[in-house]
Amino acid sequence: MPELPEVEVVRRGLDRWIVGRTIARVEVTHPRAVRRHAAGSADFTAVLVGSRVSGALRRGKYLWLPLTAPGADTPSDALLAHLGMSGQLLVQEPDAPREKHLHIRFTFTDGGRELRFVDQRTFGGMAVEHNAAQLPPSIAHIARDVLDPRFDDTAFHTALRRRDSELKRALLDQSLVSGIGNIYADEALWRSKLHGARSTATITRPQTALLLASVRAVMTDALAVGGTSFDSLYVNVNGESGYFSRSLDAYGREGEPCNRCATPIRRISFMNRSSYFCPNCQRSPRRPRPAVSV
DNA sequence: CAAGAATCCTGCCAGC
DNA sequence: TGCTGGCAGGATTCTT
Known part of the structure; x- marks a missing residue:
């Protein structure tokens, strides 16, 4: 049941292990994990491949990774994630055995560790949003958190x-x-x-x-x-x-x-x-x- | 329009 | 032993 501290720990992990790397391949094995991506899982995959992860940000319990498209200087899209009740983002060696509830797998062009979205109860999910480098539009209604310096x-x-x-x-x-x-x-x-x-x-x-x-x-x-x-x-x-x-x-x-x-x-x-x-x-x-x- | 209830989901555990 | 019902709860959707 991840709340702010848990999600922030995940954000720091993503910042350390994933930011700066370019996505090579995306495999969606459970369509429910991308149900918030309106254009469907094929589009989800197509948009992500070739993008470089240029940050790891958080608002409340939501995380997002701004994405820089090939040839672009600045990010415009973002990969948005919510862990729901039981979601995990794992950084795994490519040959690590697949988890029972592995729903999305991201591999990178450097051939290094993968990013895996694992979620037993499927309340969580991921989506790609456009014009989302600052704050993804779908979470504009989420307030700041109490640790945010701009919380009023x-x-x-x-x-x-x-x-x-x-x-x-x-x-x-x-x-x-x-x-x-x-x-x-x-x-x-x-x-x-x-x-x-x-x-x-x-x-x-x-x-x-x-x-x-x-x-x-x-x-x-x-x-x-x-x-x-x-x-x-x-x-x-x-x-x-x-x-x-x-x-x-x-x-x-x-x-x-x-x-x-x-x-x-x-x-x-x-x-x-x-x-x-x-x-x-x-x-x-x-x-x-x-x-x-x- | 706002407040609150219903809903989604799977693993686990108590009870029979 | 194996089934059943209850419980766990974040966020969206529906109802009042």
């Missing part, structure tokens, strides 16, 4: 207040703030001592500040751990990501004592997924006053 804390607070929703929903809304998934949302709420079901409309400026600081702390910690492993040949999301190494305070700890107050962590179902929180540290929001009956 004040605008985020205003957007929360303007919204009539629950705090955790807002954290997971990639058009408000990107990169946060279910795990880091729960961790950041726990650190902030805020309940995920509290209203966004009444959040105070100090609470927003605390929340953003918590999100940043959780992600920075995970990145510090995950970032240490990308030195290997693997650009591996599931195997090397931050939250598998760091200790979690809330997520997945139902019944275990809160690390602050020892109250058992509770799990509730929310938005078709699990939410973990401390019922003592993170007080349930007051229910709206019932309408006075006549």
Whole structure:
């Protein structure tokens, strides 16, 4: 379940191992992996072959590789990727055995290591977009993430207040703030001592500040751990990501004592997924006053 | 128009 | 043992 720190680790791996190389061949073995490429898998392959990868960029949980066409000086197209739930981008020797869920394979003109897109649950995928060197058009709606220097804390607070929703929903809304998934949302709420079901409309400026600081702390910690492993040949999301190494305070700890107050962590179902929180540290929001009956 | 629910997918595991 | 149902969840699509 890659969230921002995991995707950033992958981006760094791509930057190190793939940028500067020219694509020789592309093999799509599972059409679902390129379903977002409207022109189909044959076009996907044709557009990529001969292009040189000239960067590795990220917005939220999306990655893209700007592509410089043969004879061109600057990139115009980009190879966009989303890992979904279980996607991996692996840098493998050409003779490495094919993975069970290998969907796309990229080989390079230097004959060196391949790039492989492997995805068990097929929620992820890749596509080539035009005029995408700056920001692929299809992800223009994705907000900046909290580690982006241009993320606007004040605008985020205003957007929360303007919204009539629950705090955790807002954290997971990639058009408000990107990169946060279910795990880091729960961790950041726990650190902030805020309940995920509290209203966004009444959040105070100090609470927003605390929340953003918590999100940043959780992600920075995970990145510090995950970032240490990308030195290997693997650009591996599931195997090397931050939250598998760091200790979690809330997520997945139902019944275990809160690390602050020892109250058992509770799990509730929310938005078709699990939410973990401390019922003592993170007080349930007051229910709206019932309408006075006549 | 905005908020929230439904949907896609496969592996795993508890329960019978 | 082998089946079944539930669970895991990111982002798009659909509904209200």
